Amino acid sequence: MSDFLSSGWSTYIALVALLGIFWCIWLLFSQRKVKVVHTPDGEVADTGHVWDGDLRELNNPLPRWWMWMFLFSCIFGLVYLVLFPGLGSFPGIMGYSTRGSLMQSMETSNEELKPVMSKYVNMDIVDVAADPKALEMGQRLFLNSCAQCHGSDAGGAKGFPNLADGDWLYGGSPENIKATITYGRGGAMPAFGAVLTSAQIKDVANYIRSLSGLPVDDLKAARGAEVFKTYCVACHGADAKGNIVIGAPNLTDKTWLYGSSENTITETLLKGRNGVMPAQDKVLSPEKIQLLTAYVWSLSNNKPSQSKQ
Template sequence: MSDFISDFWSYYIAAIALAGIVWCVWLLFSQRKVAKAQGAVEDTGHVWDGDLRELNNPLPRWWMWMFLLACIFGLGYLVLYPGLGSYAGLLKFSTQGELAAHRQAAEKLQNSVYAKYMKMDIKQVAADPEAREIGQRLFLNYCAQCHGSDARGSRGFPNLSDHDWLYGGEPETIQQTITKGRNGVMPPFSAVIDAKLAGDVAQYVRSLSGLAYDPIRAARGEGAFKSTCAACHGANGKGNQALGAPNLSDNTWLYGSSESTIVEGILKGRNNHMPAHEEILTPERIRMLTAYVWGLSNAPEASR
């Protein structure tokens, strides 16, 4: 009923529910009186197989009592449970409350499994085969939609199975990322760099990572890079994990390494959002996920 802005609809629905039950009781007793008044059984006039006649017999007493008890049950249900508009019922039952209770019970059971891992170092958790299985299931449920079931990511979504990290690959950093999320912003520079110069900067960026490039254009773009881009990516293009600025001197590209793709990023910017999971996952689940993600790009200690 929270979708309605007027109490009228709450009363309207409650009135219909109650009127329906009252009408059923009235109909039951009104037909009983008619049957008594008629005395003899009424013939409906329908005949089958020559002598099989349909009569309008009164309802059996047991059926009448069952019908009446059903109406009483309906009234009792509406008193105890929600059903009369916005009335919550004496038991204050709600599907949301039931779901929360089931969730709490499940989390209590799960936390008993996670308890031993909460006392271990994350790197040790990553080396535990059972913990990795738990972490993988959590990853497939909550992370695979963006990063892929194999954690290798896709265009715009980082590969979590290599050693290239935007914000750092230490367990504490990964846990912070999962818990609080990330907002990676590459501002657009179309106001200070035109399309031609952006292409020259793209050639210089390609030269940093050993890709094929035009030396003349790269030389023209170097100055613009160092005056505009180096503030975040560094003078040598190595990036800055404190800002989430990617390393431009390796072979890892979030959107692609073609000139047109780099130019698009320079002129239009990029805006990446990693949602926070602290409202979705318990601290225990976040820790298990952290261990699993860290273990994707690091050999577990137990297997070394």
């Protein structure tokens, strides 16, 4: 339904559902009026369909038990659509929703697990990460809540950060990781397609590649450095090492979120990038967030701190 948000679509879907049920009821009763045709010798006439020489399809009326079951199914469908969602945006008089059911189930789960996890809430995250039992619970939480984007090994994918390499857009301290998990992040790289010429964008792409030692056109890179000073230093800094406060990546390391090819960097400059890390404070309890933070921190706590790109 996410692509059909207007009230017109809601009305259309409701009408299709109702008309479909009422048409079935009409069809059922219309067939009751059809008279059975008999042959001169008193047998029920067939429909003209014959198989294997003598297997005929007779024109018998529908069995009463089948007709009542069919009618009951239609009535059941109408009652269901009144009680539960199904008629477009009408929520049903019972007020049920799959989202509400999921949230209730999660609240129940949180309450049941609270006694097991509560002792970790007030502990230092580094100490939690040193507890094997806590890490095991944190890993399970990660597989349930985070692996869809970051992978079961936390290695990430194009557009999804690797959480095990020690490079962080918003900082890799326990406090920063917890804030990211709790409140989410919304990273935005603005598009420069309407600001810079295609030649300037290629120049900047070459300059950015040169910062991490990749092969470039030196002339383009030199011109790109001047463009970079005008348009990019506000976020990435004069040294291009980024800013964890706003999630601006370090452009001088060898870690790339979308790729390091000239075409990929050019695409980023032309169209921009928008990355969203969803907030988990409405989904996970404080106890689960604490355990999840400890697990994620433990994945790279012994690795050099750089900045994700």
